[in-house]
Amino acid sequence: MKTIFSALSVMVILVLGIGPALAGAPGVRDLSPGSEFVCYFLVSKERVDTGAGPSTLYKISEVKGQGEGTETSPWSRLSYNFYTIDSVLVYDCQEQITHWATHLRDIGKFIAEMSEQARASLAVTFEDEPYYAGYIVVSEVQYPAVDNIIADVYQCDLSRGLAAASNIPVKQYAVGLPSQIRAVRTDNSETGSPSAATSFERWTGDALACATNRIWGGTVDSGAAWFAVYPRYLINDASGKTYWIIWRSSVKSASTGGLLQGIAVGGWVINGDEDYRSMGIQLREMSIIDAGANIPNGLKVSYPYIGVVNLTPYTDMEVLGWNWELANNGAATGTLNWAGMSLMAVDAGITGSGYYPSH
Secondary structure, eight states, rough: OOOOOOOOOBBOOOOOOOGGGGTOOTTOOOOOSSSSSEEEEEEEEEHHHSSOOEEEEEEEEEOOOOOSSSSOOOOEEEEEEOOOOOOEEEEEEEEEEEEOEEEEEHHHHHHHSOOOOHHHTTTTEEETTTHHHHHEEEEEEESSSOOOEEEEEEEGGGGGTTEEEEEEOOOOOTTTTHHHHHOOOOSSTTOOOOOOOOBBBBOSSHHHHHHHHHHTSSSSSSOOOOEEEEEEEEEEEEEEEEEEEEEEOBBBBBOOOOOOOEEEEEEEEEETTSSSEEEEEOOEEEEEHHHHHSSSSSGOOSEEEEEEEEOOTTTTSEEEEEEEEEEOOOOOOTTTTTEEEEEEEEEETTTTOOOOOOO
């Protein structure tokens, strides 16, 4: 089995929020409806084998009233494409979603329907237990330009009173918009140029900087001069945990053409007392990182451990992440166990415009 953890190191700074003025702007991770999304999954083998145990669930809603179930107006269709943590496609399927419907889908049930070979390729070890992990790209294939889907993710272990939920940003149809909003890095060379523009917005620093500049009245479409992702952590006591769940777009080796399992990302971590240490990470296409195991001991003075991280990926690489904070002492009671999940904040800017991290 592959080990899903990745060693991390990082720095801190102010978390600059994205204002409501950018809501709905292609290139910005907002909660506007879209046509395609990517999200992690982390499902216990126990869940797949017995129907009980920790699992990931997606809640998906159709919000534009598309289709009436006729030949001339068919229902929307969602395509689920399952990838390993190293971006190998192992399974795909489709399902119908009627107008204004909301689906709650247990990813464990999808995995149970796969072949033994597909399940084996998703096998990882998490907290010393057998799990399945990777990510799913969900696309609206009947009306791809309508932007009629919204989605949330739940990470549940209900037998121990644990459940956490967060939004999933959904990509909007973006044909006709600047290439900076629709292109992404494809190789790891410093001079590598982004791929040809796609039909959808991208979760890159270039896309965010370009969208922000357009909203602020900029006259030139430009990529980002800097790009920051801000994981945060809260470890309340000895039974507490924070996991950083981070997805990045696939990147190929400039020399071999093969997919790179790890991409070096630099940064710093700073605690609640504003003490900080620099570190670095290797990000797989999908990583689950134990924050407590990777924060330097010098920053863990007394409980609660709390702080923020500044990561600086390539400006033309897609990055999407969740902070998963929980306490789990093994007891089956909600009074002792808790969990929460939030999307990681991001920020980007062009040369000579806006504030930027200065620590």
